[in-house]
Amino acid sequence: MANVLGYTTMDSPIGPLLLASTEEGLCYIQFEDEQNGLGPLQRWCKQTFLGVSPERDDARNEAVKAQLLEYFEGKRQTFDLPYVLHGTPFQKSVWNALADIPYGETRSYKDIAIAIGASKAVRAIGGANNRNPIPIVIPCHRVIGSNGALVGYGGGLPIKEHLLVLEGVPLQIQTSFDTAIR
Known part of the structure; x- marks a missing residue:
């Protein structure tokens, strides 16, 4: 179980994205900026029983941002990121x-x-x-x-x-x- 959920935001050609990762890897992307996306992220944390409060952590999500930018530039076709899926x-x-x-x-x-x-x-x-x-x-x-x-x-x-x-x-x-x- 993750004890810290670090999030950041990024601009993209499709609008702002809110990204969140635990120590284990990426677990959340929302099509929103921080102001509009933090509330849904907090609700998602409660629904998935993560038991954490999101904290701003740009460094934790640098690799995610870099690979997403490469994807949007047409330079990346697959993602090489650790991720964690929370669902049924x-x-x-x-x-x-x-x-x-x-x-x-x-x-x-x-x-x-x-x-x-x-x-x-x-x-x-x-x-x-x-x-x-x-x-x-x-x-x-x-x-x-x-x-x-x-x-x-x-x-x-x-x-x-x-x-x-x-x-x-x-x-x-x-x-x-x-x-x-x-």
Whole structure:
């Protein structure tokens, strides 16, 4: 169990990011600046039973910032960071499957469900995807609807689209984003 959760913020092409790490590794990324992201981080700490209060620690997160900047500059396709996932066993199985999606490729929610051996759990896959605590590093943006539509993303669909374009994913133009998760 971590006794210190150090956080920092960084500017990025998709807006401010709040990053938090324990001694074991990265455990949280939020699409917010410090002012708007600290409250959600504190709530997340309580929900995950970390038993810690976040403390500003820029140095602890320097490697995370450096690798994210390389990613945004198109110089990094995979992350080489220690990270710690806090979630249910089902959520962790989904997040581990997301981590296996190669740079520049996408999978559908159904593909993920099949990959973890839960072919009927497509909606639950969407729920776990939404609760991914370290987006970008665990690439939940690479999950799309079975018809190719960009559906659901905690950071918003414009950020999801930006990340996929950065990775060179050819996107279908959809007239509506209200496509059901399939």
